Amino acid sequence: MARTPRDVHLPISLPTPVRSRRLVDELLAAIVDGRLAEGDWLPSTRVLARQLSCSRSVVTGCYDELIAAGFLDGIPGAGTRVRAGARAAVRLGARSHVTEESAPVVVRGEGAVPRIIGDLRPGVPDGSLIDARRWRSCVRAATWTPEPSTAGTTALTAALGEHLRRHRGVHAEEILLTPGSSCGFALLGEAAWDSGIRRAFVEAPGYAEAQRELARVGFSVEPVEVDADGVCVGRLPDDRCLVYTTPAHQYPLGHRMSVDRRARLVEWARRTGSVIIEDDYDGEFRYDVPPLPALQALPGAREFVGYVGTASKTLTVGLAVAWTVPPGVLSDAVGRRYAERAWSVAEPVAGTLAEFISRGHLATHLAKVARTYRDRRNALSAAVIERCPEMPIIGVDAGLHATIVIDRVPGAQVRDRLERSGWLVRAVSDYPLADKQSVDGVVVSYARLTPASAVRFAEALRRAVPEVLSEGGGMIRT
Missing domain, CATH: 3.40.640.10 (Type I PLP-dependent aspartate aminotransferase-like (Major domain))
Known part of the structure; x- marks a missing residue:
């Protein structure tokens, strides 16, 4: 008897054209940041292909790779779900394929944090745009x-x-x-x-x-x-x-x-x-x-x-x-x-x-990358405004980074929490003489931030403040 399809919506988005390995990386990121929990069912390949506006073979290839690696369980007649132990494996740096990125493990406190999802510390442009x-x-x-x-x-x-x-x-x-x-x-x-x-x-x-x-x-x-x-x-x-x-x-x-x-x-x-x-x-x-x-x-x-x-x-x-x-x-x-x-x-x-x-190549380059950086800035701003409306984002009119103002907890504590989630940023307090400034928060580069990654980062930021508060963090403004 044919099974009744589950109405499952996966909280991910990817730029087109969608590639199978990009989808693999996005699903692994969703597992480690909590958007997908162990035991969660995934949409059918047909439904997810329609959601992402891509070929069904892209989704099928992604699922097959993750099932073979042990991150997902493919259950005949039932569907595909996140396998028990998948999150711990991803947090330890396990992957289903070789990537070009390094996989540093940073130690802070008692344990190792997950593989870095994104390094958003300011100072580095996107050299691949040359x-x-x-x-x-x-x-x-x-x-x-x-x-x-x-x-x-x-x-x-x-x-x-x-x-x-x-x-x-x-x-x-x-x-x-x-x-x-x-x-x-x-x-x-x-x-x-x-x-x-x-x-x-x-x-x-x-x-x-x-x-x-x-x-x-x-x-x-x-x-x-x-x-x-x-x-x-x-x-x-x-x-x-x-x-x-x-x-x-x-x-x-x-x-x-x-x-x-x-x-x-x-x-x-x-x-x-x-x-x-x-x-x-x-x-x-x-x-x-x-x-x-x-x-x-x-x-x-x-x-x-x-x-x-x-x-x-x-x-x-x-x-x-x-x-x-x-x-x-x-x-x-x-x-x-x-x-x-x-x-x-x-x-x-x-x-x-x-x-x-x-x-004249530099002038052409500057015109081209300015459009790209503007789009990435817009993606970060939109994601933060939608998911963290209580956190103003400033400094977006120029440059390659912005500051997200945080009032409820110290920016340094949010920085540490984001690092544990796989995101590297700077806190305003990391900079010299910051104690002379009433603004606190985190400083984020969007130079190498894709629209999909902007959404993932904003989700991590949205969770970071209540997590800090639940751990006893917080501050009183003077």
Whole structure:
């Protein structure tokens, strides 16, 4: 006798076209995060294929693979259900096929957490979005000569000058190449110290690397508060000092410095003779409207604002290429320090990036990835708004990360709970000087987040706060 079909809806979604192995990974994730419990029945292959708008053979292949591996039980005449012990196996890192991802097990407290589902810590773009064919062509063009040459760095300096002028409004008389943005912070900090400046202010919360570099120079680093318009200029002293800021997308909260606040900051620097370090780490990415020009592009700012940019967010961290445009008041001091440091960028890398920029590939790349990152941002925002409406999401107008504000429990406790569920994020309190800021929560990168993963993450976040509260967590706002 034919069995009565069960009315089962599986809480998953996948981008099209659906692949069998993507479906396998999604079902395993559903088992480990609790959407599927041991003993739960799965939809029939026909019903799930209709739900996902894919071929029935895709679902059949997925079920067969998971049954063969022991995650599911296929019961003739009854259907398919999650096998006892499946969740424990997935949490220990067992899989039905070899994946390209690593499977780290992180220990926190008494036990091992599950295999990492998603690393959403900010700082890493999606390098797979680079056009590999165009990049290889630029590599060939840059490395055809067997003779040692400095043509690569010369060409890159020229290409960057044109790119910064057209895309960031920066008219650079001098561009200094370094293997990382931290070198730029050190360079500007040392030059400011040489000029007699002894006080340094960093946004609170702020970028740890900038604080470390300035402290290493000798500054006693002090916090300056930020709000939705950026650095609170009224909190800065009326004497000469050094200020580090991220005006395009405050790190980590994500605020964009308003044009009024920008003008006030530059006017304050002019009046006090101070120097500003502008970290334009992801200033190329602003959604729905064009990016604001760099702070250094404001009239009169060129004398007081040192500009630091990097390829680590626009392309990939592996390039190890950054650049500094010194402020006019420190031009000579920066030049001396740069000569002492003898920092350099690998010639083949410099030549390749120069080709990539001069051929127009970087501009094309930025336009393409901005659309992709905007869609991923939208997916994260929609998922969080739908599943966690009590948690505002801020900093979504620009950049590659956002901050999810959490009031009921400390962000660090939610971060730990998410890690135990397989999701890696940062807490606002992980950043230096965060105790000076009233906002708490978690900082999440959407650069490599698929729409399906955004939903899974939001579900994990929705469960995390009550789980922390049930374990005795929580806090009182002061």
